[in-house]
Amino acid sequence: MRFALLCLSLVLSASPSMSEEALGVASPDEVARSGILQHILPRFSLKTGIRVVADEAGPMEIAASGPGDPVFQRGGTIYHLRIEDDPRQQRFRDWLLSDIGKRTVEGFQPQDGAPFSASFEVVAAAEIHEVGEKAALGEKLSLTHCGRCHVIGPQNRMNGLGSTPSFSVLRALPDWLDRFQQFYALNPHPAFTQVDGVTPPFDPERPSPIHPLSITLDDLDAILDFVAAVRAADLGAPLQFQ
Template structure:
């Protein structure tokens, strides 16, 4: 009997499917608070042996609006899943898009608010707003370089500076495109920002006060592409700029 129990224990602990490193999933506060993740993530893990956990700094990101794969809807919001080029993350996305995954999402009954639906139609963003470029790369660059001060999304919503507007707030401004295209010339950015082939080198007598932000023109284009497709914050009445 002891031999059987020992073999069973060794089998469980040696199982490759459960010994893999867990994958983090960052989600908006309303989704996390609803309890949906506690409903779907254990079911996916039980089915596949791939452990996905809620994590504000996760490699996978759920967010309202593109970029990413639209996976479910609540009220008027369509949530998109953004993943990296990784097999287990792709499997989670495929599961959410499968009939089983959709039924799992729709079987969840939140105690408050609207139910979630996995059956919906997406509407492409107006071409006049979308900027061509690698939006997924732009999201990563934004988190790395701009996330030190700005809230980019749910991944770093607790890390931005209180005096610094989030990307969603900046996106809501009528001149958001001009602001992002020329951000390196707007204070306080010139003192620590270099855009390859555009900005002049730092003055040796006035070094950057913080770790410098270094970007190529292609990387700046990627950030612009990302910002062009994120959802703008609802600020109520139109902004009056001075």
């Protein structure tokens, strides 16, 4: 018994990832009941040494709609993985989207119901109506300045941060225009955004933590034209309170 405990201690000390706190991933009831998480999570942990467990309070979430990265499909539902800006969570996402991750998903045979598929065509939520020259410029500016965090449309649907709302989701909010007009004043944008003639220069003692985003009011106006042409995501009916 002592020898077994000693071996376990040596394994954990030699593998920092395994000794770290497990990452939790929440999921809808139909996913949790299917057993697919019990199939894929241990295989990911064995492959990478990063423990991921089913946990409704976890920082990662598998949801029946975007935003997030589409990872598998069952029936007519495409499930999306939402993660935070964390290297271990990004490793899990990348594994799920890899060939081995997809084969692992499709290798699961549920006791009840249809199998899961990791091979499907995603219809982008951010459909764009025909736009004019100004809105086309706004699309380019959005991809250049905002695409590193937000999904702008089909062009960068795999590049945005899972925890950051897409433009189509933001467009569905009733105050979307105010949000975009004043984005530079809304966190976390003030830390790295400069609007010519509007925002003050960065404090030399508190420089931008990332490559600064610098635009003009004309640029912002073009972005607003583009966002106005983005088809809003369907966020479902509002909650009804009794």
